[in-house]
Amino acid sequence: xxxxxPSREWQHELHNRILENDPIAFAELCEEAxxxxxxxxxxxxxxxxxxxxxxxxxxxxxNYHKRPKQYNPSKLSLFAYLRMAATxxxxxxxxxxxxxxxxxxxxxxxxxxxxxQKRNTLQELDLTYEDTSEYSLQEIRAELESELNxxxxxxxxxLLDDVRETSRYAEAMEITHLDDLxxxxxxxxxxxxxxxxxxxxxxxLRGR
Amino acid sequence: MKSTAxxxxxxxxxxxxxxxxxxxxxxxDAEEQTQLQIAANLGIGELALARLxxxxxxxxxxxxxxxxxxxxxxxxxxxxxxxxxRYAEAVEALxxxxxxxxxxxxxxxxxxxxxxx
Numbered sequence: 001x002x003x004x005x006p007s008r009e010w011q012h013e014l015h016n017r018i019l020e021n022d023p024i025a026f027a028e029l030c031e032e033a034x035x036x037x038x039x040x041x042x043x044x045x046x047x048x049x050x051x052x053x054x055x056x057x058x059x060x061x062x063n064y065h066k067r068p069k070q071y072n073p074s075k076l077s078l079f080a081y082l083r084m085a086a087t088x089x090x091x092x093x094x095x096x097x098x099x100x101x102x103x104x105x106x107x108x109x110x111x112x113x114x115x116x117q118k119r120n121t122l123q124e125l126d127l128t129y130e131d132t133s134e135y136s137l138q139e140i141r142a143e144l145e146s147e148l149n150x151x152x153x154x155x156x157x158x159l160l161d162d163v164r165e166t167s168r169y170a171e172a173m174e175i176t177h178l179d180d181l182x183x184x185x186x187x188x189x190x191x192x193x194x195x196x197x198x199x200x201x202x203x204x205l206r207g208r
Numbered sequence: 209m210k211s212t213a214x215x216x217x218x219x220x221x222x223x224x225x226x227x228x229x230x231x232x233x234x235x236x237d238a239e240e241q242t243q244l245q246i247a248a249n250l251g252i253g254e255l256a257l258a259r260l261x262x263x264x265x266x267x268x269x270x271x272x273x274x275x276x277x278x279x280x281x282x283x284x285x286x287x288x289x290x291x292x293x294r295y296a297e298a299v300e301a302l303x304x305x306x307x308x309x310x311x312x313x314x315x316x317x318x319x320x321x322x323x324x325x
Contacts, residue, residue, distance in 0.1 A: 023274040024281040026227070027262035030217060035210045058217045062224060 005036060005079040015078050018068050026065050033082055034061065040083045045090055052097075056089045144201050148194075155190050211255045218258035219243075228278070229261035231296040238299040250292060252284050260284065266293070 005011070017025035034057060041053040060082060064071065071081050148156065154172035163169070170176050170183040173190065221229035236246060247257040260282045266274030275293060279286035 021226075021264050021267055023264045023266055023278050026264060027259050027281065030214060030262045031259070034213055034217060038213060054213055054216065057213075058220045061217065062221060065224065065227075 005077065006032060008077050011078040012073055015068065015071065015073055018065070029078075030061055033079060034058075036079060037082050037086050041086055041090055044087065045094075048090060048094060052093060053090065056086055056093060060086050060089060144198065147197060147201075152190060152194055152197075155187075156194060159191075159194075211258075214262075215254060215258040218261035221261055226265060227261065228263045228265055231265065231293065231300065232257070232261050234300045234303065235292070235296040238303070250284050250288050252282060256282050256284065260289075 014025055014029055018029065037057045037060070038053060041048070041057065042050075045053065064082070064085075071078060075081075076084070144156070151173050155169060158169055158172060166180075166184050166187055167176070169187040169190075170178075173186060175183055175186050178186065218229055221227050222233040224230060232243075232246060235241070236243065239246075241249075243257060244254060247254050250257070250260075252260070260278065263278045263281070264274075266272075266278070272290070275290055276286050279289045282289075
């Protein structure tokens with residue numbers, strides 16, 4: 001339930017005074033509206049931290065001061081407008097923070113980590129190919145595969161097929177009986193080994 | 209909570225040149241005073257200084273009347289406020305002028321550097 005707000009007439013008059021650059025009107029609005037909107041956000045978004053809620057209301061009031069005409073008094077009261085705008089801003093901010101948190105969490109995700117490593121590996125493979133243009137990609141792959149055991153060959157094939165799921169690698173490596181974390185760790189270990197072999201192969205081909 | 213949130217809002221408002229907050233910042237930087245010292249010199253508390261910061265600068269057409277209304281609202285002596293306002297505005301003008309001079313000097317130097325010997 002929204003906290004009590006001053007009368008609509010008072011709000012309307014205050015908005016008009018702000019439009020006319022009345023010297024104390026904006027300060028009066030801040031004194032009344034800051035706590036009102038903060039309370040509304042605290043009730044509606046208790047999970048959002050107090051600092052974020054406060055920053056949103058500060059920005060909102062300062063933006064309104066810069067462009068008071070963005071508020072249309074014929075549609076709703078000034079305080080209702082501020083509550084509505086604050087709600088929209090806090091939702092956007094929450095989404096932004098969630099996206100950022102997801103990106104940070106992804107760095108530790110074995111699947112994403114594997115994907116990043118795969119990209120690096122393919123880039124290295126392309127670089128090797130460019131540097132040794134007399135060899136076809138198939139020749140380079142054949143050269144690499146000749147040095148790999150069966151498991152490593154399966155992993156390489158999955159990588160080149162753009163497979164992302166750790167479970168597929170675990171199946172190929174016949175380690176599905178292990179727990180998820182160990183599976184991810186084992187897949188990473190084989191990937192690292194493959195990467196080193198590719199680096200060595202690249203150096204060798206360049207040296208020929 | 210209510211007063212600290214208002215004080216922090218007043219600090220955020222310093223970037224808005226149409227508000228008194230920007231003048232307080234100019235004065236604070238020039239005189240190397242803290243907010244509390246400025247408030248004390250004006251004979252008010254930190255919360256009243258925040259209320260002053262959130263006031264509009266007086267309109268050119270009604271400077272004294274506006275300052276008088278602001279003084280009443282904030283609870284500051286109107287003569288002290290007029291003095292403060294005049295001093296802060298002078299500091300601001302001086303800073304703007306030195307900044308403009310520095311820019312002109314730099315432009316002249318750049319122009320000289322462009323002329324082949």
